[in-house]
Amino acid sequence: MLCLFKRAAPESYIPFVALAALYIYLFINSITPESAQALSNPQLADIA
DSSP, X not given: OHHHXXXXXXXXXXXXXXXXXXXXXXXXXXXXXXXXXXXXSOOHHHHO
16 A cells, blocks of 8 residues: 555655644644543543
């Protein structure tokens, strides 16, 4: 599968940068005070 990407765009990393930026944007917008507290002090009940 990596060969297909390498053949199509040998030196292009722009799609990966765009995808990473999208994931970071969605992660930042999904953080609420409750989820931030759960991430900073994880309990088994919060994770499960």
